[in-house]
Amino acid sequence: MENSQNKKTPLYDTHVALKAKMVPFAGFLMPLYYKSIIEEHINVRNNSGLFDISHMGEIIISGSDAGKFCDRVFTADISKSGPNQIVYSLILNEKGGIIDDVTVFKFSDSEYMAVVNAANTAKDFSWLNFQGSEFAKKGNEVSVKNISDEVGLLSVQGPKTRDIIYSLTGDNPQAGSCGLFSLKQKSKPLGELKHFEFGCVLFRNINVEALISRSGYTGEFGFEIFVPAEKTSILWNYLLKNSALSNLLPVGLGARDTLRFEAALPLYGHELDETINPYDAGLEKYLSAEKDYIGKEALKNIRNKAKRLIFFKLSGKQIPRHMQKILNENLKPIGCIASGTYSPSNKFPIGSAYVSDSSVNPQSLKNFFIDIRGNFEKAEVVSPPFYKIGKKSA
Amino acid sequence: MTSDEKFYFSDSHEWISKRPGGGYDIGISDFAQSELGDIVYITLPETGKTYKKGDKIGEIESVKSVSEIYAPVSLKVLSVNSKLNEASELINSDPYRGGYIATVEPLDAGDINSLMDKNDYESFVASAGPH
Numbered sequence: 001m002e003n004s005q006n007k008k009t010p011l012y013d014t015h016v017a018l019k020a021k022m023v024p025f026a027g028f029l030m031p032l033y034y035k036s037i038i039e040e041h042i043n044v045r046n047n048s049g050l051f052d053i054s055h056m057g058e059i060i061i062s063g064s065d066a067g068k069f070c071d072r073v074f075t076a077d078i079s080k081s082g083p084n085q086i087v088y089s090l091i092l093n094e095k096g097g098i099i100d101d102v103t104v105f106k107f108s109d110s111e112y113m114a115v116v117n118a119a120n121t122a123k124d125f126s127w128l129n130f131q132g133s134e135f136a137k138k139g140n141e142v143s144v145k146n147i148s149d150e151v152g153l154l155s156v157q158g159p160k161t162r163d164i165i166y167s168l169t170g171d172n173p174q175a176g177s178c179g180l181f182s183l184k185q186k187s188k189p190l191g192e193l194k195h196f197e198f199g200c201v202l203f204r205n206i207n208v209e210a211l212i213s214r215s216g217y218t219g220e221f222g223f224e225i226f227v228p229a230e231k232t233s234i235l236w237n238y239l240l241k242n243s244a245l246s247n248l249l250p251v252g253l254g255a256r257d258t259l260r261f262e263a264a265l266p267l268y269g270h271e272l273d274e275t276i277n278p279y280d281a282g283l284e285k286y287l288s289a290e291k292d293y294i295g296k297e298a299l300k301n302i303r304n305k306a307k308r309l310i311f312f313k314l315s316g317k318q319i320p321r322h323m324q325k326i327l328n329e330n331l332k333p334i335g336c337i338a339s340g341t342y343s344p345s346n347k348f349p350i351g352s353a354y355v356s357d358s359s360v361n362p363q364s365l366k367n368f369f370i371d372i373r374g375n376f377e378k379a380e381v382v383s384p385p386f387y388k389i390g391k392k393s394a
Numbered sequence: 395m396t397s398d399e400k401f402y403f404s405d406s407h408e409w410i411s412k413r414p415g416g417g418y419d420i421g422i423s424d425f426a427q428s429e430l431g432d433i434v435y436i437t438l439p440e441t442g443k444t445y446k447k448g449d450k451i452g453e454i455e456s457v458k459s460v461s462e463i464y465a466p467v468s469l470k471v472l473s474v475n476s477k478l479n480e481a482s483e484l485i486n487s488d489p490y491r492g493g494y495i496a497t498v499e500p501l502d503a504g505d506i507n508s509l510m511d512k513n514d515y516e517s518f519v520a521s522a523g524p525h
Binding site: 038319321344373 | 428429431434453455457460486
């Protein structure tokens with residue numbers, strides 16, 4: 001499976017030295033786990049975990065009409081947001097199918113950054129770049145640049161994350177300077193950043209400037225930290241050297257997936273893809289009613305939901321997996337699994353599925369069966385999330 | 395694994411070893427458990443049933459993946475380690491003792507001779523491993 005096609009993040013050698021199990025994911029060789037998915041998961045819930053997410057893509061959208069462009073290619077209201085704020089949004093194709101789900105960072109009215117799924121970086125960039133050139137033909141000024149290879153991205157997540165990050169950082173005396181980025185609007189002090197806001201910090205002892213955002217993919221308090229690629233391992237090693245401040249442990253993609261799924265956060269390729277529209281996925285609230293965006297016209301014609309996302313738990317021990325069939329009580333197929341995993345916080349298997357049989361009312365569906373390699377396992381529909389912040393994990 | 399115990403390994407990463415009290419135990423290797431990661435579920439073979447060498451005798455599921463377990467030799471299952479039904483993580487923590495899968499009677503003594511001993515298995519893993 002390992003081949004020369006796979007890219008490496010700046011931390012590849014560091015992960016290998018930590019004896020991580022490395023696997024190909026989204027075109028990168030990434031750590032699946034260092035010691036144990038379950039231990040890493042529980043440590044994020046109870047303490048703090050360090051993730052390398054440098055595989056994710058960063059696309060800069062700039063120019064005097066950048067705000068207008070963002071409002072056209074993203075479904076949420078982007079230009080209206082304030083500087084140093086983040087907006088979660090979808091990118092749709094003309095048919096209303098989901099090209100990607102992204103976070104958009106606003107630096108100023110003329111500069112934005114989309115943080116995109118690693119598996120979609122090339123696709124998103126080519127889509128945005130094409131839409132940018134079409135937009136420019138109409139006399140607008142916008143440019144789209146893929147800076148993913150220049151950016152190292154770490155995530156620190158969990159209730160004790162403040163203890164390590166606050167201790168090791170200070171305000172950057174170079175106001176507005178964030179390593180690769182510079183802020184037009186003065187950054188709030190770190191301790192005052194609310195969820196989905198960002199600012200600048202300086203990791204004092206190693207003199208590394210970073211852009212830091214209150215964001216994450218775990219359902220916990222946390223930060224995502226953007227640094228120049230060549231500084232990534234300096235920062236990673238420095239955080240691990242100070243791990244005692246928050247019981248910080250490195251966390252692989254295995255626990256990143258179980259954490260995001262307990263928090264019921266969607267994963268592109270599982271809950272989302274180009275055959276799924278925002279209504280199917282239950283993401284209507286990220287569609288702006290205030291403006292036109294690519295895909296909006298097509299969505300107007302989507303009245304009957306073709307599919308509906310449901311969440312469930314199992315009383316058995318077998319884990320449901322992506323694409324397995326779900327069946328009604330008469331064992332008639334009614335849809336298929338989007339995500340399935342073991343929930344380390346709850347100690348039972350959990351999952352999500354798309355019901356595609358239009359005769360089934362997902363609201364009244366209580367139980368169904370999953371064909372797990374020929375065994376029909378009973379599942380119970382539940383309302384997400386599977387984990388709420390502040391609840392201690394065993 | 396202590397030096398006075400003889401373990402023999404299949405190339406699909408199962409082991410078999412003679413029990414002090416009679417019969418043989420089978421299980422999966424330390425390498426196999428570490429490749430699987432956290433094990434959350436196992437289907438055990440059937441007591442009393444006979445399996446041919448290479449037959450599928452069960453399934454083992456970790457948080458990320460599912461693997462099949464094969465009979466390392468032709469065998470009859472004398473008893474299974476039913477503790478694994480509630481505590482499959484024993485295979486991770488103690489793959490050669492507490493995490494054994496079943497006690498069996500080999501049906502053809504020659505089968506064991508065709509397996510790898512510990513040294514051969516370790517070089518097999520080192521050469522065939524993903525690293």
